[in-house]
Amino acid sequence: MANVELKNVRKVYGGSVEAVKGVSISIPDGDMCVLVGPSGCGKSTLLRMIAGLETITDGTVSIGETVVNDLGPVERDIAMVFQNYALYPHMSVYDNMAYGLRNRGMAKDEIDRRVRDAAATLGLAEFLQRRPRELSGGQRQRVAMGRAIVRSPKAFLFDEPLSNLDAKLRGQMRVEIKSLQRRLGVTSVYVTHDQVEAMTLADTLVVMNAGLAEQIDTPMAIYEKPASTFVAGFIGSPAMNLLTAKVADGGQGLALAGGGSVKPRDTVLPEAGREVLLGVRPEHMVVTSNRSTADLTLKVTAVEILGADTLAHGQPADATQNGGEIIARLPGGTKVEVGDVLPLAINPGMAHLFDAATGKRI
Amino acid sequence: MAENAAAATGTSTAAKLGRREERNMLGVSRTSRYIAHAILIIGVLIVAFPIYYTFIASTHSLQTILRPPLPLLPGDQFFENYYQALFGGVGRIGGVDAWTLLLNSTIMALGISIGKIAISLLSAFAIVFFRFPGRMVFFWVIFITLMLPVEVRILPTYKVMVDLGLIDTYAGLILPLIASATATLLFRQFFLTIPGELIEAARVDGAGPWRFFKDILMPLSKTNIAALFVIMFIYGWTQYLWPLLVTNSNSMNTIVIALRKMISFADADTQWHLVMVTAVLAMLPPILVVLFMQRWFVKGLVETEK
Incomplete structure (x- = not known):
């Protein structure tokens, strides 16, 4: 030994x-x-x-x-x-x-x-x-x-x-x-x-x-x-969602490339104007009842029912163009159907930011 | 009435089903099976009858053979003819009895088959498992010898044997026929199918090249070795041209050569009953080898144990 x-x-x-x-x-x-x-x-x-x-x-x-x-x-x-x-x-x-x-x-x-x-x-x-x-x-x-x-x-x-x-x-x-x-x-x-x-x-x-x-x-x-x-992307299944975004002026959050914006809680944002990738694991999002506290609204395009979990695939509801697919892992038994619009909150501190050019963690 | 009709239909359906089932099980109909068997039986007769006739002839006296038609049943000279051939010395070929001829042939066939297998196992081992300069050159040199049968290189080979003083020796009979591209290629192909991980596992287990060869490669090749042995034994046994050239003394003749020498051009001089005995004796060892090795032979041809 x-x-x-x-x-x-x-x-x-x-x-x-x-x-x-x-x-x-x-x-x-x-x-x-x-x-x-x-x-x-x-x-x-x-x-x-x-x-x-x-x-x-x-x-x-x-x-x-x-x-x-x-x-x-x-x-x-x-x-x-x-x-x-x-x-x-x-x-x-x-x-x-x-x-x-x-x-x-x-x-x-x-x-x-x-x-x-x-x-x-x-x-x-x-x-x-x-x-x-x-x-x-x-x-x-x-x-x-x-x-x-x-x-x-x-x-x-x-x-x-x-x-x-x-x-x-x-x-x-x-x-x-x-x-x-x-x-x-x-x-x-x-x-x-x-x-x-x-x-x-x-x-x-x-x-x-x-x-x-x-x-x-x-x-x-x-x-x-x-x-x-x-x-x-490699560790974790389904893989972490990665969305292209830009840091908005005055610490107002992140402007998503596909349209819409996100302001993750308990996350230190870098300087305004920087191109970043926002990473959120599917299991770190929850459906909120209140639209005003939602970080993202997801327009569901596909649903996978696994029993213990339900995977909702979709795109940000306020996206004006294709800004990448998002998968949310919801508790089993959650009633979701294609076409639903889900208000999702990102768990505090669970948003990851990566440099858009190098892919390294910020 | 209706019931009867139904029953009748039922039986005929059952009969039809039964026939179809039989047909499906064997894949062919009854008629074509009979035809196939007839063809096979005719084939067997064509191949086997001359051999049977040779055996019959070997049990009759010379006089009976020379007075056609030859009977189709064995005669009473079996023991006498075989005793004379095996121990009495066959006059025509210089007083050498069939035992000596059988021994010569056996030594030659065994020498060729064992030698070929040993050489080609080792050369395939070298070509597949070692990286050395000129590896592919050697492989191709071995490969192109496939294009050169013994007959093509027979004069230079004969000259070499004369210079080495190997005329009328077992070494002279065996050595030139040992190198075999066919067997080398066969073993090479087999060795290439051995997974790399097995070789690495052996390395991690502390087996050097020799141990790997002896403990792993040889046991895995045994069915191939057996198949090759059968083929090469028969190849060696039936050699004609080379033994004819390289042996002068009658006591070094193989049985195949002796058989040829026993047949004189003047028909009356030929001891036909002894020729037939010698022919039967010449056939026996290859048949025995095939019979005893058949299981291994077939296994070697159809499956690889991996």
Whole structure:
């Protein structure tokens, strides 16, 4: 067990394609760090550089106190769980877990003890003699985890381990991975493109975009204070509403580009005349009975009933032109129909302002 | 009356349904099934009858064979003919008995098939899993040898064998036929289907290239290896031109070459009953290999265990 430290890590392919453009992350011992981002953002490349499966173009990766740049995966003492499980199809579950230990020349009875321990932990005891193809997806995923656990490595690396499972199993395995990681206290790096996995698993969440870490913080801090419009749009579902606006004169609020104006409460506005993006999460708007206290009036164009929530899609009612779609998450059972005009109030302090040009938080 | 009519319609519908069901289950009607079977039976007869006739001939005395028509049932010379061929020394081909010929052929066929599989496994392993300078050059060099059958390069190959002093040796019989672009390509294609994550998992598990080859690649390739073994064994067994050139001594002949040598142009000199025995013996090992390896062979051709 050890902390993992990335300093200004870069990866350049073929001399020109820069997949990772200098990322620094510090993961304390026993923590779980989740790398999240859209495909092609460099998160998997970063993980593979930590694993030693890709060379590091620039910067340093340390595990414990050792810089591991020039060490192979074995010497780094890490274990990896792959997306498609990568189990050896011709070996039994037992042999799959024991293979890495045998290659290290571990004594037979010690291997046996460790494999049986891991199998008991993961509920695989009765499947030890089966082949991977005789197992279900969830069981295979557990074997892949078992293969990592038996090694008691310095760090676990997970490369989208749940994306081949169906939704229900994914939710269940997510919880299992989290509690297992807590129990074993092994430093972990977890790559995913699923923001729910990212939010629920992470101690430290790294949102990556185009080879850079856009924001590194706890999941809640990222949810509450996204550093950029990219992070704001990526974390949270449905995504944060973003409306182009201009700060009105005399601190009177924001003039929306599509027409109409908003004056969010408990929000410090920047200087007048500045182009901004107003970000409001769908769940941070409520229907008010009183039109005068409403920040926005929403003309509903579509309704999605999810049971627990109702999503109202629409546009600002006083918009003179298309100023972007707004989604409001209303409590389940709210009576809304297409064509309704809803007066909405933004929860105090829940409006986010971003620079229109750079997308950075103001 | 009405009831009767209904019942009648009912039965005829049921009958119709039944017929349609039968038709659907097999995908073909009864008539076309009979025709298909007839064609198959004719095919089997055409292929199998000469082999049966050869066997019949191998159980009769030379006199019976030379006095047509040949009976269609086995004669009483079975043990005598086979004993003479296997242990008595077949006069025509320099007193070499069929055991020696079978042994020569077996060594050659096994040498070629095992050698080919070993070489092509290793070269495909190198081409697929290692990045080295000239990798694609080597691949294409192997590939273009596909265009050159043994016959085309037979003179230079013969010269090389003479210079190396490999005439009349097993090495001379086997070595030039071992290199195989076909098998290399087959293994290459199979190796390319092995997911990258499996290779990486092995690396993380501390398996070096050799361990990966031995513990993971070989076991995964076993059905392919079996299929290739059958094909290559028969290829080696039925080699004609190369063994004819590279062996001078009768004791190094393969059974196929010996069979040819036993047949004299003057019909009367040919020991036909022994020729037939040798032909039957020459057919047996490939048939046995196919029979024993059939399960693996078919598996290797139709499925890949991944």
